[in-house]
Amino acid sequence: xEDPELILKHFGIDYVNLGNRLTGRCPCHDGADNRTAFSLxxxxxxxxxxxxxxxxxxxxxxxLIGLVWGILSKRSGKFVKFPxxxxxxxxxxxxxxxxxxxxYDFLSLSKKLETKKEEKLVLSKRSYVEETLEIPSPxxxxxxxxxxxxxKFAIGDCWNPxxxxxxxxxxxxxxxxxxxLIGSAGRIIEDKPYLAKWKFSWKLKTGSYFYGFWEAFPYIxxxxxxxxxxxxxxxxxxxxxxxxNTIGCFGANITDNQIKLLNQTGIHNITILLDGDTAGRTxxxxxxxxxxxxxxxxxxxLAEGVDPDELSESQILSILNKGT
Numbered sequence: 624x625e626d627p628e629l630i631l632k633h634f635g636i637d638y639v640n641l642g643n644r645l646t647g648r649c650p651c652h653d654g655a656d657n658r659t660a661f662s663l664x665x666x667x668x669x670x671x672x673x674x675x676x677x678x679x680x681x682x683x684x685x686x687l688i689g690l691v692w693g694i695l696s697k698r699s700g701k702f703v704k705f706p707x708x709x710x711x712x713x714x715x716x717x718x719x720x721x722x723x724x725x726x727y728d729f730l731s732l733s734k735k736l737e738t739k740k741e742e743k744l745v746l747s748k749r750s751y752v753e754e755t756l757e758i759p760s761p762x763x764x765x766x767x768x769x770x771x772x773x774x775k776f777a778i779g780d781c782w783n784p785x786x787x788x789x790x791x792x793x794x795x796x797x798x799x800x801x802x803x804l805i806g807s808a809g810r811i812i813e814d815k816p817y818l819a820k821w822k823f824s825w826k827l828k829t830g831s832y833f834y835g836f837w838e839a840f841p842y843i844x845x846x847x848x849x850x851x852x853x854x855x856x857x858x859x860x861x862x863x864x865x866x867x868n869t870i871g872c873f874g875a876n877i878t879d880n881q882i883k884l885l886n887q888t889g890i891h892n893i894t895i896l897l898d899g900d901t902a903g904r905t906x907x908x909x910x911x912x913x914x915x916x917x918x919x920x921x922x923x924x925l926a927e928g929v930d931p932d933e934l935s936e937s938q939i940l941s942i943l944n945k946g947t
Contacts, residue, residue, distance in 0.1 A: 627663050627670045630687055633716055634694050643667070651679035651693030663690070684883075688712065702916040706847075706891040749802045752777050752795050755786065762792040762812050763856070772863040776838070780812060787824060794855040796827055797837045808834070808855050808873070823873070830878040834858050834871035840888065842867040848892040849885065850943075851877070851910070853903070857896075857931040864936045866943070875906035877913060886917060893918045894943070899925030 628645065631638050638647035642665070649661040651674060660676040670687045673680055683693035692708045756779025759770045763778060773779070777795050781788040791809030798805050806827025811818050823829060833839075835858040843849050850869040852858055861869040872881060875897060885893070895910050897903035907922045914920050923942060925931070934942070 627665060627687060630690055630716070631663070636694075638663075640665075649674040649676065649679055651683060651690070651697050652677050684886075691716070704919070705886050705917045706889070706919075709889065747804045749777060749795075749797065749804065752804055753779075755783060756781055756793055756795075760792045762810070763859075766856075768856070768859060769863055772859055775862070776835070776859055778859065781809065788822065791822060794834065794859075796832070796834060799837050799840060801837050805832070810856075829873035831880040831884070832873075833881060833884070834873055835862065836870050836884075838862065839868050839870050843870075843888050843890060847890050848894070849888075849890050850894045850896055852931050853897050853906075854930070854932065860932040860934070861939065864939055866939070872910075875902055877910045882914065882917060885914075891919055893920050895920065895922045896925070896931055896942075898931070899927055899929035 628638075628640075631645065631647075631650075634650065636647065636650045638645045638661075644665055645661075645663040646659050647661050648658055657676050660674055661672065662675070663672040664670065671685050672690050673685065679693050680689060683689040683696070688708065691712055692703060692705065695703045695708060695711060756777070758777060758779035759768075759773030760778045760780050762780055763773055764770065768778075777797075779793060781791055781793050783789060788807060788809035790813065791811055794808045794810070795804055796806040796808065797803060806824040806829075808824075808827070809822045811820055811822070814820070834855045839849070839858075839862075846868050848868060850861060850866055852861065852869060852871050853875055855871055855873075858869050858871040893914055895907050895914075897907045897910075904924055907924065911920045911922050925934075925942070931939070
């Protein structure tokens with residue numbers, strides 16, 4: 624959509640055209656408190672908008688899709704789920720996300736992510752990782768993981784005492800090009816009570832990314848669904864069984880930035896499959912509460928003491944099919 628005014632005209636919203644931008648009451652909270660609180664740019668960064676009184680753009684994103692999202696949520700009296708916003712745009716405004724020149728151009732998302740090097744510092748390339756680790760990881764081979772899946776994720780043991788992950792089985796984290804290393808997670812090989820079970824490289828921004836996203840992205844985009852697990856090896860095990868839309872949230876929580884990344888992929892459905900303990904069930908409820916405003920959510924609670932990476936292929940199949 625080339626003309627941002629068409630959004631306001633479509634919804635019958637009053638505004639004033641100042642030449643370079645449109646202004647008026649914020650349509651996302653019906654801002655009678657300020658008749659010039661809303662600003663929609665026509666040049667410079669056309670289609671970006673701001674609410675100066677309540678910062679509504681921080682809730683709904685400062686682009687045209689976000690504006691429609693905010694208006695629909697205000698008029699419906701509830702927080703509209705993001706996939707419903709996309710459907711509304713295509714059916715009623717005659718546009719798709721890729722035609723709005725916004726961040727929701729899903730087909731080019733990987734390229735957009737690759738350009739944000741200030742957010743994800745590239746440490747080295749996959750070839751360097753493969754040279755410095757013993758791949759496939761002997762530690763995880765003993766745990767029953769296949770050599771092929773460990774090689775696919777470049778998981779190996781680190782025995783260089785000069786390295787941060789010395790004495791750990793390392794799970795590298797790659798950017799969407801599958802080649803640029805942006806961090807790593809290491810599992811201690813010989814359990815020692817004075818050392819953390821998992822260690823993350825200090826520059827890895829776990830709250831802005833998912834483990835396995837670089838492998839899962841094409842499958843997520845195609846299926847519009849994602850399986851969310853806690854740990855790195857939960858991801859690897861489900862990928863080994865063919866559930867390639869699985870990603871891990873680096874723990875038992877999901878951040879606003881991670882939810883925004885999921886929104887950018889255009890998913891409709893999220894299945895939450897965390898560890899089968901009290902902490903996992905509590906986290907599942909918390910994540911479901913945060914995600915239910917955006918996606919269709921389903922929680923699968925495993926039996927007490929069971930983690931996804933401990934299940935057989937037939938058990939996973941049965942659990943996911945039953946959804947219990």
